[in-house]
Amino acid sequence: MNGHSAHSPALSPAFRVLGPLEVDGPDGTQIDVGGGKPATVLALLLLHRNAWVSTEQLIDAVWSGRDVPASAQNNLKTYVWQLRRALPDDRIESRPGAYRVRVLAGELDADTASALGDEARALLARGSAAEAVTVVRRALDLWRGCPYDGLTEDAASAVDRLTELHRTLREDLADAHLALGQPSEAIAVLRVLTDEEPLRELAWSRLMAAYRLVGRRHDALAAYQRARTALVRDLGIEPGAELTALHLEILGEDTRRPVSSNPLPRVDGFVGREPELESLRGATGVVTIDGMPGIGKTAFALEAAALSGHETQQYVDVRAGEVVAPTGGLVILDNVEHADQVRSFLPNDPAALVLVISRHRLTGLDRTGAITLNLLAPNEAAELTDNPQIFQSAGGHPGAIRHLTERIRNRQPWTVARMTAQLEDQAGRCHALAELLTSFDGLVEPTEHQLYRRISTVGGFDLSQASRLAGVRVDEVEMMVDRLLDLNLVVESAPGRFELLPIARDHAYRLLQATETRRVKAELVA
DSSP: OTTOOTTOGGGSOEEEOSSSOEEEOTTSOEEOOOSHHHHHHHHHHHHTTTSOEEHHHHHHHHTTTSOOOTTHHHHHHHHHHHHHHHSSTTOEEEETTEEEEOOOTTOBHHHHHHHHHHHHHHHHHTTOHHHHHHHHHHHHTTOOSSTTTTOOGGGHHHHHHHHHHHHHHHHHHHHHHHHTTOHHHHHHHHHHHHHHOTTOHHHHHHHHHHHHHTTOHHHHHHHHHHHHHHHHHHHSOOOOHHHHHHHHHHHHSOOOOOOBOSSOOOOTTOOOOHHHHHHTTTOOEEEEEEOSTTSOHHHHHHHHHHHHOOSSEEEEEGGGTOOOOOOSSEEEEESOOSGGGTGGGOOSOTTOEEEEEESSOOOSOOOSEEEEOOOOOHHHHTTTOOOHHHHHHHTTOHHHHHHHHHHHTTOOHHHHHHHHHHTTSHHHHHHHTHHHHGGGTTOSOHHHHHHHHHGGGSSEEOHHHHHHHHTSOHHHHHHHHHHHHHTTSEEEEETTEEEEOHHHHHHHHHHHHHHSOHHHHHHHHO
16 A cells, blocks of 8 residues: 555545546546446446456446447456556456455545435434534535446446435435524525425425424425325325324414505505506506515505505405405405416406515416516615615615615624625625525426526526526527516526526525535536
């Protein structure tokens, strides 16, 4: 071993199989093992590390699904010779009819990931959640793609085991975030995991619990329905006892609120929106109001109600399951996901005004008007804050301005300076806005998730660039971009040129940090 300790990570080669095969030498530089057939030989030997592998098994793996040439035995010897020349310390040993590779503790990334997972769970059991987060992230950063990429049937059981480890590590990360009182970070991880693995009941239970912790009962109940739909559709079974019990607990919680008042209360400190308010003066019929989370849709509707002059006013939170029979006057139907939810709420009165609020552009309603609330103009946003860093960080998003302003209220001047300085860094800004950003969770469908996360690393983009980032055809990515436009997360700043709105970019960046591998993140920001 050239006098080096066999267990010193800095002086030992590193074999990486959690993705395409890679080998680093003792000095950290990557070793060229030849690729192709030699790499397949080494990958199979690493799969059975420190155990003898027959030449027949190696030949079957190298020529998988193809005719084996008469020269296969000699070719195999050549590949082994090439590997021996490339690898230090005579790692590949032979005996008649078989080969093996010696791998020491800490040299194979798959073994390291498994050991880190055990360490993280032990830390969680001891209540050391912050340390567990660090350990889990070290383990997750080892993944670069499909384990033992290139091997077929030989690696099937190992791939299944390592894929399950990857899932478990993400669940452990969510548990650690929950233990630290960081449900928004847990939701970001679990949302992606349930999108990828919709039959994984344990992940659904954790997601429902996290939503419940932040008071998002409706999202917890919606998560249960998505889980049940997947289980019934794909397996023909109902959810298990744990998921069902949690669902019944949440259903049984009393969250009833008044659904009407006369007149409806206005939101203190409402600013701007003069053209939109003016468009509602004297309006009747159905008017939809859409915009991203926190943009002030409900506050706008309440302001419009206060200025309307309607004596009879009602407010209905459709998402909370409130059932009323609206009469004439003015009716606000809030948190609407689709038109079918509200058709039965529409009063049969031509003089009535119904304001239908949704986070995305609604279709299928016979409406007299549609209003999309965009970011506040600079002069309007300036009425909400005189802090230049908050002004810049929030980008005209009223919910973000109010959230950040409240965060520094009644602090010492030096504390305010320190907290606002954190906003210059995107990671610091995401942390400061974590509570607000959780309201964006669940907006984007699984089919658009990868695109949404990855465009957070660019400024403007066109469809060709979006296609490369999402790994799909241009015609497919165009439909994805259109759906992000409908969700008010993306704007078309110029013909064929798009960009994420500022707060949506922070949300997508937070998802990127929680879900993508270290290598992918490095490639995206390079």
